[in-house]
Amino acid sequence: xxxxxxMGSISPQARIxxxxxxxxxxxxxxxxxxxxxxxxxMCSLFISIGVGMLLFATFPRFFDRISYLVGxxxxxxxYLIVGLLIFMVLTAHLASxxxxxxxxxxxxxxxxxxxxxxxxxxx
Amino acid sequence: MPLPDDARPRFAVxxxxxxxxxxxxxxxxxxxxxxxDAAVVVINDGSRDDTAERAAELGAxxxxxxxxxxxxxxxxxxxxxxxxxxxxxxxxxxxxxxHEPSDIPRLLAPVLAGDADITLGSRYLPESRCYxxxxxxxxxxxxxxxxxxxxxxxxxxxxxxxxQCLGSAVLEQWVTLPDFPEKTPDADLILxxxxxxxxVLEVAVQMxxxxxxxxxxxxxxxLFYAPKMLVAILGILLAQPxxxxxxx
Numbered sequence: 001x002x003x004x005x006x007m008g009s010i011s012p013q014a015r016i017x018x019x020x021x022x023x024x025x026x027x028x029x030x031x032x033x034x035x036x037x038x039x040x041x042m043c044s045l046f047i048s049i050g051v052g053m054l055l056f057a058t059f060p061r062f063f064d065r066i067s068y069l070v071g072x073x074x075x076x077x078x079y080l081i082v083g084l085l086i087f088m089v090l091t092a093h094l095a096s097x098x099x100x101x102x103x104x105x106x107x108x109x110x111x112x113x114x115x116x117x118x119x120x121x122x123x
Numbered sequence: 124m125p126l127p128d129d130a131r132p133r134f135a136v137x138x139x140x141x142x143x144x145x146x147x148x149x150x151x152x153x154x155x156x157x158x159x160d161a162a163v164v165v166i167n168d169g170s171r172d173d174t175a176e177r178a179a180e181l182g183a184x185x186x187x188x189x190x191x192x193x194x195x196x197x198x199x200x201x202x203x204x205x206x207x208x209x210x211x212x213x214x215x216x217x218x219x220x221x222h223e224p225s226d227i228p229r230l231l232a233p234v235l236a237g238d239a240d241i242t243l244g245s246r247y248l249p250e251s252r253c254y255x256x257x258x259x260x261x262x263x264x265x266x267x268x269x270x271x272x273x274x275x276x277x278x279x280x281x282x283x284x285x286x287q288c289l290g291s292a293v294l295e296q297w298v299t300l301p302d303f304p305e306k307t308p309d310a311d312l313i314l315x316x317x318x319x320x321x322x323v324l325e326v327a328v329q330m331x332x333x334x335x336x337x338x339x340x341x342x343x344x345x346l347f348y349a350p351k352m353l354v355a356i357l358g359i360l361l362a363q364p365x366x367x368x369x370x371x
Contacts, residue, residue, distance in 0.1 A: 103302065109189050110200045113166075117186040117204070 010060045022053030049086065134231060135162045135210045137201030138183075139194055140218035144172035150216075151181040153224040161227070164204055165218070168197040174218070192305070194285075199303045202289075206298045211235065214288045222286040226328040230288035239324035240293050241316055243279070244286030252329035263349055267310045270356070275317045279325060282310040286328055293321050304355060307348055311355035318363055 010018075029046035032038035038046075056063055056079075067075035136154055140147055147165065154163055165178035169191030179185045186200055198215060205213040212234045216222040226244060233239040246253035247268070256264070264283050271282045289297065293316055297303065304311060317323055 102305075106192060106196050106305065109192060110196065110203060113186045113188045113200060114204060114207070117184065121184070 010057075015057045015060065018053050018057035022050045022057060025050030025053065045090070133162065133208070133210050134158075134212040134214065134235070135164055135201075135205040135208065136227065137164055137166065137198065137205060137213055137215045138178075138218045139166045139168055139197035139201060139215075140170065140174050140178070141168040141191060141194075141197070142170045142172050142174060143218035144170070144174045144177055146220045147174050147218050148177050148181060150218055150220055150224065151178060151183055154227070155181070157224045158227050158231075161214075162205075162208065162210065164201055166197040166201045168192060168194070195304045195308045198285075198308055199298070202294055202298050206291075206294050209291075210294070211291055212288055213294055214286075216286050221331050223329045223331065226286070226326075227288075229326050229328065230286070233324050233326070234288045234290045238322075240290045240321035241313070241323050242288045243281060243313070243323065243325045244284050244328035244330075245279075245281035245325040246284065246328065246330040247280040248325060248327040250327035254330060254332035266349075267352065271310050271314060274314055274356075274360070275323070277317075277323070279313070279323070281325065282313055285309070286330070290321075296321070307352055307355070310352055311359055314356055315359050318359065 026047050029038070029043045029050065033040060033043040063079070064075045067073075067078040070078065072078045072081075136158065138147070138150065151163060151165075154161060163183040165174070165183045165185050167175040167178070167185055167187040169188055175185050175187050184204075186204060188197060188200065201215070202213060212231055214227050214230055216224075216227075222244065230242045230244055233242050245251055246256070247264070264281065267282045268279050272279045296316070296319060297312065300315075313323060
């Protein structure tokens with residue numbers, strides 16, 4: 001029979017899983033940064049999330065205390081809110097980057113078309 | 124309608140085209156008959172057919188975009204070309220034969236005479252001659268016309284028309300817009316221009332029914348038109364104070 005856990009506690013298996021995920025995320029982001037295949041700002045973001053997971057797996061009680069401090073009596077709810085916030089911020093950031101890249105790509109394509117047309121006119 | 128003498132001049136007819144190989148030749152021939160001195164430019168928006176070849180055969184300047192980018196991007200490219208060629212005015216029209224080339228002088232005249240900065244070819248004025256527009260499309264068009272009339276304080280009947288004439292000042296303003304609408308440059312740009320202090324005038328034109336092939340205004344695109352346009356209009360209204368600060 002599995003041991004009864006306190007409210008807000010986290011099992012050793014879950015901590016190991018979180019540690020592994022955090023480490024994977026950090027190494028993956030560092031490797032991408034080394035290969036220069038991911039923007040530095042994105043690498044920093046993923047490393048921050050990975051470090052957050054590592055800290056949470058190492059000091060779960062600390063995060064529980066933060067939860068009680070901010071008035072949330074059921075700590076997993078805080079983690080859910082924080083996780084959702086991170087996703088929302090990330091999505092907003094990516095959407096704005098995508099819009100900018102789209103605008104620039106469109107402008108480049110337009111300039112290319114105009115350049116080709118004027119070159120053909122000169123020939 | 125004959126153009127004034129000092130209005131002989133350099134004006135462009137901009138035609139965004141996507142897979143319009145079957146209709147583009149007819150449109151270009153009619154333009155050549157009506158306004159032989161116009162600089163005609165066809166923006167080939169990633170067509171898979173022979174649109175570009177047919178347009179080039181008939182003497183039009185063809186600008187081929189490297190891939191399909193949408194009506195707004197194609198139109199914007201044409202406007203960029205016209206601005207760089209220092210055109211005094213630019214008429215925009217569809218390649219599907221919906222717009223009647225013989226109306227081009229009617230759209231041009233007020234802009235070249237300095238009576239308006241933009242003229243809109245309306246299919247809903249009493250003197251207009253128009254095909255039978257479907258109920259839903261008519262309702263959407265009426266809704267946007269009513270909204271724009273309310274926001275601009277002047278009676279507008281057809282804010283979704285792509286048959287327009289822009290003076291050089293408007294041309295410059297639209298080209299330098301950092302976020303020119305990619306898909307739907309219609310009512311939002313009319314409102315933007317009005318708020319920038321440009322004079323908008325509607326002119327009665329005749330419009331034929333488009334043949335509804337794989338053109339730039341498909342039914343699926345129309346479905347998303349209304350919500351996108353409402354957001355675009357809201358964005359322009361919210362940006363209005365910055366226009367006032369920047370001046371015309």
